[in-house]
Amino acid sequence: MPLPQLAVIVFMSAHDAIKAKNKLEKARIVHELIPTPKEISSECGMSLRIEKPLLNRALELFRTTDLRYRNDLL
Amino acid sequence: MIYFDNAATSFPKPKAVIEAMEDYFFNVGGNTGRSGHRMAIKASELVFNTRELLARLFNISDSSRIVFTKNITESLNLAVNGFLEKGDQVVTTSMEHNSVMRPLRYLEQKGQIKIFTVQANKEGLVDPAVFEDILKKEKIKLVAVNHASNVTGSLVPVDVIAEIVSRYGSSILVDAAQTAGAYSIDVLSDNIDMLAFTGHKSLLGPQGTGGLYVREGIKLAPLVRGGTGSNSEKEIQPNFLPDQLESGTMNIIGIAGLGAGVKYVLKQSVSKIRQEEMKITKMFVKGVGKIDNIEMYGPRDISKRVSVVSFNIPRHAPSMVAYLLDKQFNLACRSGLHCSPSAHKTIGTFPRGTLRFSFGYFNDAAEVEKGLTALIEISRERYSHNKQTEL
Ligand SMILES: Cc1ncc(COP(=O)(O)O)c(C=O)c1O
16 A cells, blocks of 8 residues: 655744644644654754645644744655 | 742742652653654643743733743843843833843943833832823833832732833833732733743742743844754754744753643632732731831732732841741741842832741731731840840
8 A cells, every 4th residue: 555645844943843733633633743854954853744635634724823834745 | 937938939839840840850851842752842842831821821822922031030131131222211110120120220331221210109109100201201112110029019000001101102021020920910901012920939830940921023132042953054043932032951840840830820810819818918917017116118008019018127137037037936038128229219228128028829827827926026025135136
């Protein structure tokens, strides 16, 4: 079975990463906090990995808050 | 021991505070923001949660506008030095603690700012109309006020002053050292631009914690620059909160404890804490009023004060009374100038100082009774005639 494509959301601050994690948990959207992958950004700190089909739902959820992030495909 | 020195630091702390710190120490361990492993995530969550709890307590809509410091002294230095620029004018009051006064006087001495001081009356109360008079005539960048005096316990009507300040397009910085956790604060309805607080007094957290709320739109220059875990590819300080103003590894274990303290305050509710503290404060003020030879300071009207009461037994030096209370009556309080020379000048107790009892949520009526009995005994004794015990 092919693995679903993954999207990575990179946060400006750990504060936003935790806020996003809480939002996703509440909405029961499967996700994982990971160290930001090198190929995406040289920043350290936290990113969120999510299956691509769930990305739009997650971004919709973030849109109503003032989360500071950018997203990328892995 | 009866502990009446809660204005210096609160004691005891709720058990949950110690448990939260222990839990961090034994079970969490990681640093915040720096790494992506589970221990780091847990640490970041913990700091996030404390920020959210503080946001709930002060009605702050976005908790990223709260930055942690090691105490309110650092918060006030950050606000004063980060906000003011050469040529700015500031309004403050004669009741300020040195943690506001000294950073302001330093900038004044360097010829960078001009200070206008609102004189409080003998009870330590300020008149909001005087702020308006100054704001009408002068271009003021910042109004820095003590929410409640650590000498007289007198409250400043922050909401009334802040409304005036906003009408004149200026900004207000509030020193909430003696009120945060013990008196209701709502940054939105009170129109507060910057709120400085300390973690170890009525927020019931450990020493080494404090913070500053900075309203959206206000930009502060950091006191300290360095690693934040974010924007690491750049050699320039990030320009977003909270990271911009929080360089270096923070006091995570302390912030864990502070979170538990704030949770405790929220659970009890500020209004209940206020009610309980004022009940015993009222009892003490009434009791002291009946003792001959004791002079009490601060507002007679109990609704205009917090649970801090200053007084003097004119025949005895305050330090000697504090010494006797400690040694003979097992009672801890504070004597002297309380880092606030200007406040003592205002109420006429400089340089002698006062004795200060400051009550907390964990004090009770029986302790106040004992305190009053001790004061009656001491006020009758002629200790000051024995030069050797004069400290
Ligand atoms: C009104 C006021 N401001 C500032 C401070 C300084 O607090 P900290 O020592 O926690 O910085 C205190 C307490 O001592 C205070 O009462």
